Amino acid sequence: MTTLPTAAADLLSEVRAFRTRYPEVRHVDLLSLDIPGHFYGKRYPIDMLEKVAAGSPLKLPQNCALLGVQGGLFPISDYCFNDGDPDALRRLIPGTLKPVNWERQPLGQMLISSDGTAAPIEFEPREVLARVLQRLERRGIRPVVAFELEFYLFARALKEGLPQFPHDPSSDDPDDQPNLHIERLSRFSDVLHDMVETANTQGVDANVITAELGPGQFEINFGHCDDGLRAADWAALFCRSTRGVARKHGLRASFMSKPYLQAPGSGMHVHVSLYDQAGNNLLAADQQRPLRHAVAGCLALLPHCMPIFAANHNAFRRYGAMVNAASRASWGFEDRDACIRIPDSDAGNLRIEHRLAGADANPYLVLAAILCGMEHGLQAGQEPIAPLNEDRASGVDFPKDMLAAVTAMRAHPAVNEGLGDEFVMVYCENKRQDHLAFMQEVSAREYRWFL
Missing domain, CATH: 3.30.590.10 (Glutamine synthetase/guanido kinase, catalytic domain)
Structure with a gap:
């Protein structure tokens, strides 16, 4: 029997408790704030979210964090157009899995970030604050x-x-x-x-x-x-x-x-x-x-x-x-x-x-x-x-x-x-x-x- 690290076990418990309390929710928006202050991310089936909580990698393009205010990409140094637009690891932020009550269909949302990963994105806003703290x-x-x-x-x-x-x-x-x-x-x-x-x-x-x-x-x-x-x-x-x-x-x-x-x-x-x-x-x-x-x-x-x-x-x-x-x-x-x-x-x-x-x-x-x-x-x-x-x-x-x-x-x-x-x-x-x-x-x- 595989024993999960404490952090992963706690996340998995959070996801399972959410599913028990909100059985009608089938999808969860995984969200992170970009440089202009807009949320980007992915909408995950909740059963896949359990796998991420248990340790499966969660990746999004690194350059999502530096989108312009209208959502486009600008050539900045080697980013965006000369770096191959690589994926970067994100992590689930504990305690942020919550129901969304303003949409027509049942939905959840949860914050994600690169801070605390093996290779955090230097220009991701949450990571910038994490370093200062x-x-x-x-x-x-x-x-x-x-x-x-x-x-x-x-x-x-x-x-x-x-x-x-x-x-x-x-x-x-x-x-x-x-x-x-x-x-x-x-x-x-x-x-x-x-x-x-x-x-x-x-x-x-x-x-x-x-x-x-x-x-x-x-x-x-x-x-x-x-x-x-x-x-x-x-x-x-x-x-x-x-x-x-x-x-x-x-x-x-x-x-x-x-x-x-x-x-x-x-x-x-x-x-x-x-x-x-x-x-x-x-x-x-x-x-x-x-x-x-x-x-x-x-x-x-x-x-x-x-x-x-x-x-x-x-x-x-x-x-x-x-x-x-x-x-x-x-x-x-x-x-x-x-x-x-x-x-x-x-x-x-x-x-x-x-x-x-x-x-x-x-x-x-x-x-x-x-x-x-x-x-x-x-x-x-x-x-x-x-x-x-x-x-x-x-x-x-x-x-x-x-x-x-x-x-x-x-x-x-x-x-x-x-x-x-x-x-x-x-x-x-x-x-x-x-x-x-x-x-x-x-x-x-x-x-x-x-x-």
Whole structure:
């Protein structure tokens, strides 16, 4: 009788328990996040999934991870067109096999990754974060992380290609969208509560719901998690399930950074604390000197990580517009105009809230970049610039377009060291070519201006 390794035995038990609980499910989507933040993968018959859990190899093309935002492949170094498009091993991520309730047919889904395999893909987003977390663990540092995601609800049908406000079932006025009003939560309670309950079913600790400033804009908060990979998994899975639930209710949900020029954009806010192995908050030590050093490191690397925080052409429109979206790298205590906000808390919960990333950024890469900034600051031991509470003009400029941002990221030594040379090269070229592909279309505005 063959005895399975403990990890494989646990996975096999997870699959079999799922089959017992959901006997109607015949297929499972195996999912992984690519560089632009889209899921790719395969739909497996569930009996084949048992074989994978027991140790059969799971392979997908290596280059799936570096697809462009529209799904195409770009020539990047020898990848895609000069490497034979090789397969690479993936592994099942324990604890992520869950039912899908927004599709018409019974379905399951499970996350997969190359991290933890014999030959992880250097530019796979989850592997990039895993390397950063492993490095911090070797230094005795354990991050605790909580994401907050803003998003918009739209009507299902577009009008001349443009999104429309969602229909409020209790009002005949399409513009009746009370900002920050608890009543709006009641008006859209069916879809919002379905989103939270579905996320919870996926194992995501989604909890607080807020009606935000924009028409049809909401925010969902997640619980604090002492596993950085799991925290980023939650953010990625929430985006997928939220879009699915919205479709089920006849709506669209979008995490686009700036869908309306005249309304606030949507951000990805990330709360991060750092603890030692004894559970002490490292940021609170020595009269909060490590907190200031971590802030200084984040501000130093922020201008060189903009392709991660603003992952597409539209995301750059969010900065400096309306409220609570900074146009310079800044920090402050209880200040939502700052890129890095220090919420009021006791010493045990002292943390930074990194508020710069757009909601459509890749959560694995956003967290990896934030942690690299904090690590860089702790090592350098420098004091930050003045907080906004002391000087409203305090701040450091950062690039405001993708090509300038890519240039700033590609050549920065600390970013290359922290995130990996190969990843930075691949990521920057992917973003550069995505931007150039986006520009290869003559818009109606150009005809109005120049014809």
